Amino acid sequence: MKLITAVIKPHRLDDVKAALQAFGIHGLTVTEASGYGRQRGHTEVYRGAEYTVDLVPKVRIEVLAEDDDAEPVIEVIVKAARTGKIGDGKVWSIPVDSAVRVRTGERGPDAL
């Protein structure tokens, strides 16, 4: 199994969700996140004092997928999240040892 993590622009979340559902992914976890890549942040002005806000709002999506599905899922996310402008985000995957469905105790692929 693989844990696929994507950090994307918040306004792309709905498209990514829809694309994953269409692909057949049934569950995902979404977290509000903030960070920056090469584009850095922006500047805000309060009564003449300028504050550089490094961290920009992002959404972090986590999906568990079987090994064979991992690459296609990454492709689906990248395609749905891309705007072509700077700050579109990153997607990565890491191996997962085990997963358990809390309600039933099912393990491995059955737990997905």
Added chain:
Amino acid sequence: MPSGFSGGDTAFVLISAALVMLMTPGLAFFYGGMVRVKSALNMLVMSFIALGIVTVLWVLYGYTLAFGPDSFHGLIGDFSMLGMRHIGMNQLSGTIPVFAFSMFQLMFAVITPALISGAIADRAKFVSWALFVGLWVTIVYFPVAHWVFMFDGGKGGWLGDRNGVLDFAGGTAVHLNAGVAGLALALVLGKRVGFKKDPMRPHSLPLVMLGSGLLWFGWFGFNAGSALAANGLAGLAFTNTQIATGSAMIGWLIFERIKHGAFTTLGAASGAVAGLVAITPACAYISPLGSIFLGLVCGALCAWAISLKYKLGFDDSLDVVGVHAVGGAAGALLIGLLATGGGGSAAKGLFYGGGFTQLGKQAMGVGVVGVYSFVMAWIIGTVIHKTIGFRVSEDVEVAGIDQAEHAESAYDFSAVGAALSRALAPTAPAAEPAVSPAETDDTKVDA
């Protein structure tokens, strides 16, 4: 009622008093939105507590010291009405009951120390602040109100009644007075931890807008009510208040757009307050066109003045000096230029052929009140600082003053936080169970 009583005037002044009262909670929101989440409540209550302390002191001795018959060369009232004794229900001050006049003036005494609190946001011990409020109104506000507002046919306050310094609704007595006291306290307490290094963004600009809106609304009572009668003078003061406030907002925003490239919300709210401050002393003496001029100039001037704290290195947290001291002084001085002689006073300003006479008087008022307030606030603040301490400890300041000083926090946004606080607080009053027993039944749980 005795002869001379006016029901219209009394109704107007009572309503004006209520409007001015609303300015203090308005100010609390104006300031409260500008601080960080962790000290929002402290900022609100620093204003609110003035409603308690000053009200009690006003009844005990404040009213008689400020508005009792002069007892010493126009410097202070007497003790004839201690505890508000000897004031009859039907006793008049002009055309209105003394009680109505006294309550109207009380609201000014309440908001003035509250204004100071913005200079020491995030770092004052609440008990020390409360003590400062009591001492400062006693030693500074009550006498200064006597100097400026007590009229008794040439036998009243030395600045207003005896020397002709014009301050219709409190540019010197309220705003300059509070502004320089704020500067003194900011110097006594020192800078916030992280000043100039950490971002200290306002936590809620909507609260700031709400607060400035309430201030603007209440200010009609402040300025128009100061006519103490429902008459043409009140109408003129009301008109000029609206005009100068609108134009000061524009002045501030233009300055900001040129200097920083954006029209900010905080700038619009701040510009409006700067205009309200600046028109306060002048509203009954200048023309509507003069008010546009005054507003534009003072809006831009205050927008520039707030940058001084970064250049000079004092941490006037919420720009009490830049808005109230500078705005109050500018409004008072502009009377010396813009007074038409056709309003609440026959004195004419420089632009209306009056020469430098009135400008000189105005400068004297600004100088005297400014110096007295600064020195006294510095002394009172230093005494408190050296004895019981005026600042919270550094770890309290960093963690947020609300928890340490008030055992409360302004917001609880997090569902996890709420669950955790339930779990961690067994002695707390029983809350509604988050999940009813029926829902915990396995058979009823949705897959």
